[in-house]
Amino acid sequence: MDFDEILAKCGNRHRYQYLLLGLYSLLMFVTSMHNFSQNVIGFVPDHWCYHKQLENRSFAQIEAIYNQFDYPSCTRLETIGPDYDGRNATVSGEQCDRWIYNYDFGFRSMNTELNWVCDDAYKAPVGQSFFFIGSMFGTLIFGILGDKIGRIKSVILANMCGFLGDFSTIFTSSLFAFSTARFVSGLAVDANTYLMYILALEYLPPSLRNSSLSISMGIFYCLGMISSCGLAVLAGHWRIFLACSSLPLLLIVLFYFLVQESAQWLVTRNDIDGAVRCLRRVAKMNRRKVSEEDFQEFRKYCQINCIKKAQESNEHEQDKFIDLFKTPHLRKTIIIMLTTFTIVTVCYNTLARNVEGLGISPLIMFSLSALTLPPSGFIQADIQKRIGRKGSSVLSLLLTGLFTAASGIALSVWQNPSTVLLISLMIASRFGLSICYGSTLLFSTELVPTCVRSRGLSVAHMVGAAASLLSPYILHLGTFYRAGPSIILCLLFLTGAFFCLLLPETENRRLPITLAEGEQFGRGERMFDFLRQPKAEQTEAATPLKQTS
Numbered sequence: 316m317d318f319d320e321i322l323a324k325c326g327n328r329h330r331y332q333y334l335l336l337g338l339y340s341l342l343m344f345v346t347s348m349h350n351f352s353q354n355v356i357g358f359v360p361d362h363w364c365y366h367k368q369l370e371n372r373s374f375a376q377i378e379a380i381y382n383q384f385d386y387p388s389c390t391r392l393e394t395i396g397p398d399y400d401g402r403n404a405t406v407s408g409e410q411c412d413r414w415i416y417n418y419d420f421g422f423r424s425m426n427t428e429l430n431w432v433c434d435d436a437y438k439a440p441v442g443q444s445f446f447f448i449g450s451m452f453g454t455l456i457f458g459i460l461g462d463k464i465g466r467i468k469s470v471i472l473a474n475m476c477g478f479l480g481d482f483s484t485i486f487t488s489s490l491f492a493f494s495t496a497r498f499v500s501g502l503a504v505d506a507n508t509y510l511m512y513i514l515a516l517e518y519l520p521p522s523l524r525n526s527s528l529s530i531s532m533g534i535f536y537c538l539g540m541i542s543s544c545g546l547a548v549l550a551g552h553w554r555i556f557l558a559c560s561s562l563p564l565l566l567i568v569l570f571y572f573l574v575q576e577s578a579q580w581l582v583t584r585n586d587i588d589g590a591v592r593c594l595r596r597v598a599k600m601n602r603r604k605v606s607e608e609d610f611q612e613f614r615k616y617c618q619i620n621c622i623k624k625a626q627e628s629n630e631h632e633q634d635k636f637i638d639l640f641k642t643p644h645l646r647k648t649i650i651i652m653l654t655t656f657t658i659v660t661v662c663y664n665t666l667a668r669n670v671e672g673l674g675i676s677p678l679i680m681f682s683l684s685a686l687t688l689p690p691s692g693f694i695q696a697d698i699q700k701r702i703g704r705k706g707s708s709v710l711s712l713l714l715t716g717l718f719t720a721a722s723g724i725a726l727s728v729w730q731n732p733s734t735v736l737l738i739s740l741m742i743a744s745r746f747g748l749s750i751c752y753g754s755t756l757l758f759s760t761e762l763v764p765t766c767v768r769s770r771g772l773s774v775a776h777m778v779g780a781a782a783s784l785l786s787p788y789i790l791h792l793g794t795f796y797r798a799g800p801s802i803i804l805c806l807l808f809l810t811g812a813f814f815c816l817l818l819p820e821t822e823n824r825r826l827p828i829t830l831a832e833g834e835q836f837g838r839g840e841r842m843f844d845f846l847r848q849p850k851a852e853q854t855e856a857a858t859p860l861k862q863t864s
Contacts, residue, residue, distance in 0.1 A: 318579055321613040325594050326601030327520045331575075334600070335515045336527055338570060340535040342470075342511050345563045347539025348546075349477050350504055351667075351681070352560050353446055353497060355543050356425040356484075356553040357439045358677045362432055364391040365413035374417045380404060389433035410434065419676040420548045428553065429488060436794055440787030442493040447664070449480070449501025451780035457506035458773050466514040466577050467570055470507060474567040477503030481561035485554045505776055507567075517579050518597070529696075533689040540685035544678040587617045639763075639771065642834040651817050652759050653775055658811040659712070659755045660779030662804055665786040666719070666748050675734055683738070684745040691749035698750070703822030704758040705845045709815045711754055715747030716808030723801030751808075761821040764833035820845040 319327075326332070361374070363381045372380075380395065381387035384406065393407040416427045425431070431438045453473065461469040480500025487493040515528060543560065550556040575597060578590040591610050598605045640646045667684070698707040722740040725733075763771035792799035819837020822845075827833035 317616055318582070318613075321594060321605070321609060322518065322578075322597075323520075324603065324605045324609055325598035326603045327518070329601035329603070331597045331600045332519055334573065335518055336531055338574060339511055339515050339528065340531045342508065342567065343532050343535040344539040344542070345474075345566065346503075346508055347536045348543045348560045349481060349500070349507075349564060351540055351543055352481060352557060353443050353500070354681070355547050355678075356557060357443065358419065358422070358424045359426045359432060359436075360419050360424075361417040362388050362414045362427070364389065364411040365415050366392050366395060368395045369415060377415060419678055421551050422547045422556075422678065423552050425553045437791065438490045438493075440791045442490055442497050443787045444784045445494040445498040446501035446504070447780055447783040447786070449498040450504040450783070451777050453502030453504060453506045454773065454776050454780060456502070457510065461506075461510050461513075462580075466510045466580060467574055470510045470514075471567055471571055473503045473507040473510070474564045476500070477507060478561050478564035481557055481564070485557050503564075505780070511570075514574065514577050517577050518575075529692045530689075533692040537685045537688040540688075541682045544682045547678060582617050582620075587614055590617070638830055639833070642830070644838050645764075645830065645834045645836075648762060648818060648833070648837065649771070651814050652762050653778055655708075655811050655814045655818070656755060656759045656775045657779050657782045658807050658814070659751055660776075661782045661785060661789075662715075662807050662811070663748055663752050664783040665789050665800065666744060666804055675738060680738065680741070683742055687742060687746040688749055691746055692753065695750045695753045699754065699757070699822070703820055703845055704754065704761065705815060705818060705820040705822070708751070708754040708758050709812050711747055711750040712808050712812035712815060715744055715751055716805050716812065718744040718747060719801050719808060720805040723798040723805060726801060727798035751811075755811075755815075758815075758818070758821065762818065762836075764827040764830055816842045 361378065363369075363377055369377050369380075378387070380392075381390060383404070384390040389411060391407040391409055391411045393405045395404045411433055414427075414430060414432060416423075418427070426436075426439055429435075429438075453476065457469045457473045460472065477500055480496050480498070480502070484493065484496040484500065487496050512528065519527065546559055547553075547556045550559060575593040576589070578593045581587070581590040581593065591614065594610070594613075595605075639649045695707065695711075698710070702710065718740055722737060722744060725736055725740065759775060760772060789800050789803055792803070819840045824836075827836040
């Protein structure tokens with residue numbers, strides 16, 4: 316009796332599974348607030364250099380006066396004069412040391428309190444880049460801990476790092492302290508979600524895995540982003556906001572008492588008794604009676620399987636990640652896959668945070684962009700069924716690149732482009748980006764042979780996190796040239812689409828299990844064969860993906 320059979324007897328679609336989905340949804344909600352808290356505290360509203368003669372003027376009047384100069388936010392005026400439009404204003408040779416801020420909904424961000432604008436505007440991107448460095452290290456550290464001490468303990472430790480980093484950020488005022496706190500906070504990113512994802516996956520039946528987890532992630536990640544903006548408005552100050560958004564991370568400690576450790580992981584650690592204890596608790600919660608004979612059959616299966624794996628271990632000692640690069644065709648496929656995944660990750664981390672300079676409050680824009688997450692998951696699944704993995708990745712990258720290019724053109728051609736137009740283009744880009752990321756993640760997962768799949772994806776996430784260090788600097792380029800970030804992102808999207816064309820299709824094909832199969836997978840396939848070949852021809856030597864993945 317294997318694990319799926321004993322789980323079916325203990326209940327694989329009952330109370331415990333719904334509890335897992337509920338806790339996973341809670342984690343998505345809390346994680347969303349954690350991941351984007353650094354963007355909320357770093358929002359920079361419209362601002363101008365302070366001048367005593369501007370104290371009794373409206374923001375519209377102040378903006379009209381400063382718009383006469385090339386750098387309105389960082390130009391200091393010597394005199395303004397009594398004129399309403401300030402046409403006789405003269406520029407001072409001194410730098411700004413005080414600013415007037417037009418706060419969005421009264422929210423005072425970290426950048427406004429510490430005056431990290433103009434000449435000091437680089438400090439926020441530098442500090443936030445350490446968030447991505449922490450993410451890179453956290454993905455590796457907690458991934459290893461997940462195999463050493465268990466999934467639940469690693470999830471809790473990761474979220475405690477997130478709480479410690481966010482809460483300590485409240486007391487920072489220097490660049491060094493801010494960078495250190497963001498590094499600790501970044502350790503939790505990715506690790507606090509994919510370990511719980513794996514754990515939920517192992518206790519759910521195949522029919523619930525894709526739909527339930529994808530829907531939970533889309534809906535509650537969206538709600539978390541919107542709640543972050545609402546909390547910022549209610550709090551009114553970045554320190555209060557960060558305290559309130561970090562405290563929910565402490566709730567994850569309760570998972571230790573509510574969630575059973577992965578029984579499959581316990582079996583791989585030869586702790587069969589521990590796996591049986593977890594399954595007994597699952598059966599008790601689901602009110603299912605499982606006989607002792609069934610558990611004994613499961614024990615026998617595990618013991619026989621462990622012996623078989625020990626006998627075969629010598630045959631698979633060569634299956635290491637580095638071996639992916641020892642054969643020419645597989646090496647080419649993996650390098651292109653890593654490049655594509657890295658490009659999409661950089662675009663995602665850049666575009667998802669690009670909510671300023673659009674003529675609308677970044678808090679509102681952030682909420683609007685979050686609304687694209689739930690429907691994008693449904694559309695992604697439908698597109699993949701119709702045109703396959705490769706087709707959906709290429710199409711979404713091309714269209715998102717075109718929408719991003721249109722946004723860049725609007726910013727560069729028109730001095731004051733329509734706010735509605737910019738918002739529409741940005742939402743369309745954000746919608747396409749969500750489809751891009753989901754499609755590319757699944758496509759990349761299927762291209763890596765099963766024997767090294769977890770390690771291959773771990774490396775892909777690490778490389779993507781490392782490259783995402785560029786995200787804050789790409790956005791910072793917009794302070795010098797408004798269309799700069801859009802132009803760079805457009806080029807990246809188009810480059811990613813080209814690299815996707817070089818990869819083999821995986822839809823309805825038997826996925827590679829060994830390195831030898833990976834070397835033969837897609838050999839001889841041309842760039843546009845996925846368009847010309849009918850479905851029947853693409854299923855050569857195919858078995859359903861759910862049987863091979």
